[in-house]
Amino acid sequence: MTQVVRAAAALADKVEGWKRSGMRVGVVPTMGALHDGHLSLLRTARRHCDRVIVTIFVNPLQFDRADDLEKYPRDEARDLALLEAERADVLFAPGVGDVYPDGFSTRVSVAGISEELEGAFRPGHFDGMTTVVTKILGMAQAGWAFFGEKDWQQLQIVRRLVTDLNLPVRVTGCPTVREPDGLALSSRNARLTPEARRIAPALYQVMQQTAQGLRAGRDPVRELDDARSRLIEEGFASLDYLELRHAETLRPLADPADPARLLAAAWLGGVRLIDNIAI
Amino acid sequence: MTQVVRAAAALADKVEGWKRSGMRVGVVPTMGALHDGHLSLLRTARRHCDRVIVTIFVNPLQFDRADDLEKYPRDEARDLALLEAERADVLFAPGVGDVYPDGFSTRVSVAGISEELEGAFRPGHFDGMTTVVTKILGMAQAGWAFFGEKDWQQLQIVRRLVTDLNLPVRVTGCPTVREPDGLALSSRNARLTPEARRIAPALYQVMQQTAQGLRAGRDPVRELDDARSRLIEEGFASLDYLELRHAETLRPLADPADPARLLAAAWLGGVRLIDNIAI
Structure with missing residues (x-):
């Protein structure tokens, strides 16, 4: 059974007890509106932790x-049922107050990497x-924390934060879960109209083609320009960015030998979609 | 014996072992140049912790x-000898790198309280x-941390920080230790010339007199103005501030019934002295 906990003190007591009996404790931070991407984090956490x-x-x-906050989907009863089915031990859902x-x-802030890409928009x-x-x-106070690669920049920032502040937790990134047509799962997908939903997979498809071109050594400036044009042709309203970046610092790629990531944010029918893939 | 540890990983191993055997672990963060004020923190820590x-x-x-950083006194061998005598278990002294x-x-920043008094200067x-x-x-990863009331504003900020970030540590403030003539112990006192050292206790003396006046219900504006003039007459070069503030938020005292603290920073012979007392 998944126990619902609202108070930090109650959570602390529970975790202290688990840790005293030598158990490994993992945490999966989410904003709810759970989908299979979140559940894959939970499944990975269950493999690593007691x-x-x-x-x-x-x-x-x-x-x-403010409108994005207001429109963000919330359905705790549904989320709890999913967590029960996947045998989460605790749903910790504190109030804003x-x-x-x-x-x-x-405030905790991470300079540099937080100002790139998503940070700029x-x-x-x-x-x-x-x-x-x-x-x-x-x-x-968990020893393990699990974050999705879907929010790649967030994952890199969390890694930086945990290292910089010496937080006693191991951060594990988990692969993006996709619909059969390639669309990355996101709580915001629910807001897509049927027409927009039909167009949406083009983001991943174009990114994959671009990644292939980049891996084959084609000129990044031209490949990225082509990809941007194709996305607009496919029906995206606009792009916030489509960029090739250093996979960890998220800065423009200075050395082609550095680990690289292709990242995008695009608007479709009033919904902002993000995605990223390895190069 | 006090063991010197330089690496965070080695410290973590040690603390984990202690905690696994059910021991209470305390930490006393300092910048070295240890004096009896620091040692009183250590003694308090030893009473609370294993x-x-x-x-x-x-x-x-x-x-x-930069000149303050450069001139800050450093003598690790002497500090270590003092810690041995007081039976500290570990001296953790990492390098800047x-x-x-x-x-x-x-960066971790605390708004509001950090901008008052010391923060402004x-x-x-x-x-x-x-x-x-x-x-x-x-x-x-200690469960208890000990800070001196000498740096009163710092202590309040640390309390705020620990609460705000849900850090699993109990913060204990320890009373200011003073020379027989009332001067608060400080690593910076070593920089006072004999002449300045003779004048320095006037800071605490004037603050005590002012506190008595305030407790007796006299007009704060006038009492504080008198105190500032007296300090300059005593030989202080200038005052950064001498203020009556809310003891926890450090904001100007709105309600005379609120907990209050008198705080000062004054320059004497090129050395900046701070002090504070309860009202």
Whole structure:
């Protein structure tokens, strides 16, 4: 049975007990609206750990747009049923007032990597994310934490944060889960109209073709320009970015021998989709 | 015997072993140049905990002036001898490159309280302090941490930080230790000339008189103005501040019933002295 916990103190007691009996504790931080991508994180966590906490907290601090926060899907009963089926031990779902009580004043920020790509288009997003992730890791006191590669930049920032602040947790990234047609699972996909949903897989398809061209040694500037044009032709309204970057620092690729990642954010029918793949 | 540890990983192993055997672990973060104020923190820690780590790290991030960083006294052999005599279990003394390796990018900042008093006169000081304290607490993984009331504002900021980031540590503040003439112990006192050293105790004396006046209900504006004039008459070169503040938020005292603290920073012979007392 998945136990629902709302108070940080109750979670701390539970985790302390588990750790005292030598158990490995893992945490999967989410914003709810769970889909198979989240559940794959949970399954990976279950393989590594004796006890798994899934957290659900729609963090107002990391939404740059009020309408996006308001429209973000929430259905705790449905989420809980999914967690029960996958045998999560705890659903930790604190309220906003518990996470940010009166007087809350602290921010955790990661310079450099947070300012690239998503950071340039969603001001404050990553500072909100790093602050709440630090808090969730503090509350959960788990030795293992699981994040999806779907949010690649977030994953790299969390790794940087955990290293920089010496947080006693091992961060594991888990591969993006996709629909059969290649669309990366995302809670925001539910907002796509049928017409937009039909177009959406083109993002991954074009990225795959571009990745093949890049791996074959073709000129990145031209490949990326072509890819951007193709996405607009396919029906995307606009692109925030489609870029080839250093896979860890997210900076422009200085040396072709460095690990590289192709990352994109594109608008389709009022919904912002992101995706990324290895080169 | 006090064991000297330089690597965070070695410290983590040691602490994990202690905690597994059910021991209480305490940490006393310092910048070295240990005096009886630091040793009183250590003694308090020993009363609360089974094992005590004293950290020595002169944190470049929290010095707003390069000359202050350069002149900050360092004598690890002498510090170690004092820690041996007081039976500290570990002296954790990492190098600057271990604490801030290449690529380090994270900052922890506490808004509001960090901008008052010291924050206004030492730009960036508290962001550097909160960042390194978060790191030291992460490295030490101690359940108890001990800070001196001498740095009252720092203590309040650390309390805020620990609450806000849900860090699993109890923060204990320890009373200021003073010379027989009332001068608060400080590593910077060593820089006072004999003439300045003779004048220095006037800071505490004037603050005590002012506190008596305030407790007796006299007008704060007038009492504080008188105190400032008296300090200049006594031979202080200038005051950065002498203020009555809310004891926890450090904001100007809105309600006379709120907990209050009198805090001062004053220059004497090129040395900056700080002190504070309860009202």
